[in-house]
Amino acid sequence: MASTHREPQPGDLIEIFRIGYEHWAIYVGDGYVIHLAPPSEYPGAGSSSIFSILSNTAVVKQERLEDVVGGCRYQVNNLLDHKYVPRSAEVIIHAAKSRIGEEMPYSILRRNCEHFVTDLRYGVPECRQVQNFLVGGTVTLGLALATAFTYSVVTRRRQNQ
Template sequence: MLHTPGVPSPCEPKVGDLIEIFRPVYQHWAMYVGNGYVIHLAPRSEVAGAGSSSVMSVMNNLALVKKERLSDVVGNDAYKVNNLWDYKYKPRHINLILKEAHSLVGQTLPYSIVSSNCEHFVTDLRYGKPTSRQVGHGHIVVSFLGEECHERR
């Protein structure tokens, strides 16, 4: 079920849940870590809530691990809890997930739309397996601004 900002949600995220955020052209992913916060992999120039990157940050192939309020990351976009691989992979223990996620906050990591994007980041935290549904199906697009992103399915 999609959640629209400003509308009460019947399904609030639980610690360790994957959050799929529907940007106008692509999906951004974050991990819910409690108390209204998420941890996510964002291109270094991303402005909270904007969900986009500059040409330079994508060309540098770098991203920053951030801990921010879910409401700030979502902005005006819809989102949903989407633990998309629970049917196939067993989620790791929540304490391990949180320890690893928090240890990465503030670090600059390699970024690749094919192998190290925001979806890979959160699925690796939850399942121990970096996976991207869209990359796996070849749904990659490059926008007119030079941003690398996922096509919405």
């Protein structure tokens, strides 16, 4: 598990660099994070695949940081501290822990893991990955969005038949 910069503190946003996208979690202390991930049977399973973005539901999970990170690089990235005043660590952690086990709708554009953690830290759900895509974006995220859209259309057609 490779980390850049400083060690996380409770309430910090953790950016995990996957192939083609970033997964986000919030550090709650003692080596644990809380994050939004597709339902799965074992720790870290759902968030480690780009196909996790194809799910239309997600579960709030508390897992060990090292399990969620796997072999990927990660960093503390409190990306919106310059724009919003972060909530206190106690408020962030309480809010995050109160959501553990909650199943919720998932949307790569409106309700993804980055929206989830920025809402916990700042009270505002924002996603830089989606904003960057909409403003000019990257090819990789564009392909991921196109794949997710195609998958959802095909799945809905099958369900309607």
